[in-house]
Amino acid sequence: MAEERLRFIEEEIGRLKEENLFINIRTIESAVDGWMVVDGMRVLNFCTNNYLGLANHPRLREAAQAAIARWGVGPAAVRSIAGTTGLHVELERRLAAFKGVEDALYVQSGFNANQAAIPPLVGREDVIFSDRLNHASIIDGCRLAGAKVVVYEHCDPADAEAKIREHLPNFRRGLLITDGVFSMDGDIAPLDGLYEVAARHGVLTMVDDAHGEGVLGRGGRGIVDHFGLHGRFDVEIGTLSKAFGVVGGVIAGKKLIVDFIRQKARPFLFSSATTPADTGACLAAVDLLEESEALVRRLWENTAYLRAETQNLGFDTGKSQTPILPIMLGDVGLAKQFSRRLFEEGVFAMSIGFPTVPRGLARVRVMNTAAHTRADLDFGLEVFARVGRELGVI
C-alpha cells in the first residue's frame, strides 16, 4: 500500500486495469522495419507509422552518421540562441520547396509543432473551430492558446459553417483546425469543403497533415497537394516522425506566418534544437522523396491489397481511405484479446481503446508500409483469418 497522499494514484491505476484500459508497453529489440523483434519474438510489424520504410533506410542511416561526423551529437542551445545550424536552414528550405510553400519551420516533433503554431495565432479574444476527432496535440495546442474552442462534427463542413456563423461574431478572429488524415480511422478530411467555408467567413485555416506527409499527394507532398489547394491553407503542420522515418515536426506556409511563429513560438524559443543526426537524416528523406515516387506507389499498392483482402475476410474496416486500417471490434476486451492472439501468431498490431477512441469503438489498428512484401501481407491476412474465426469476429 502506498502512503496516504499517493493512494489516489493506486486507485486510478486499479480503475484503468479493471476497465481494461491499462497500457502494457512492449519493448522493441531491433530496428524499425517490416519485421521486428518485439519482447524477444520476431513479428510482422503492422504497428508503426514507418509508411515508406525509411526508419531503417541505408541512405538515412548514412546521412545521420555523416551529420554526426561533421556536427557532433547535440545542439546545446535553443534554435533562437545558438541552435540553428546550416543543416536546419537547409532542411527548412528543402521542405518548403518539396511542399510548394514559401517557408517552413522545423521543430522537435509534430506534437510540438501544434504547441508552437496555435498560440501565436489566436488567444483569449478568439475562437477555434476544431474537428471532433482532432489529435490530442491539436487539442492541447488549443488549450495553450486560451481561445474558446468550438467543436464541429467530424469531417462536416456544413456543421463547421453553422458553428462559424453562430460564434464568430462574438470573437476577434477565428481559426479552423483539422487533422488531414485521422490517425485512428484513416479517413481524409474534406479539405476543399472546409477551405470554402473558412474562406467565406475570413477564418484562418490550419491542417495537421501528420499522417498525410509522405503519403498523400504527388510523391507524398501531403494533403494540400492531394486537394490541389496550394497557397490556400494558412498553416500546414507536418511531422518527420512518421513517413519520413526520423523525428521532428514542420510548420509550413506563407513566409509572413512562419516568420511570425519563429518570433513567438515557445517550443522554438525555449526548447533545444533537434540533433544533427535527426536533421541530416530528414534531409536524406527529402532527397529520396524528390528522386522517386516508387516508395509512395508501393505503399498505396500494399494498402489497396491489404484493405480489400481484409474486407474480403469479413472484417469491418470502418472508414479507412489510407494505409491506416482499423479492424473494428467494439469491445475493448475483445480488441485486446485480438491483438494478443495476433502477437502470439507472429503479427504485431496494437489494440486501441478509450480515451484514444470513443468508448465502444475499440479496434486493432493495422498499418502497412512500403517495407512490406506481398508475401508479408499474405502472412498477416492468414493470421487475421485464423484469429478472427477463433474469436468469432468473422
Ligand SMILES: *Cc1c(COP(=O)(O)O)cnc(C)c1O
Ligand atoms: C502523430 C501525430 C502528431 C505527433 O507527431 P510527432 O512527430 O510524433 O510528435 C501530431 N499530430 C497528428 C495529427 C498526429 O497524428
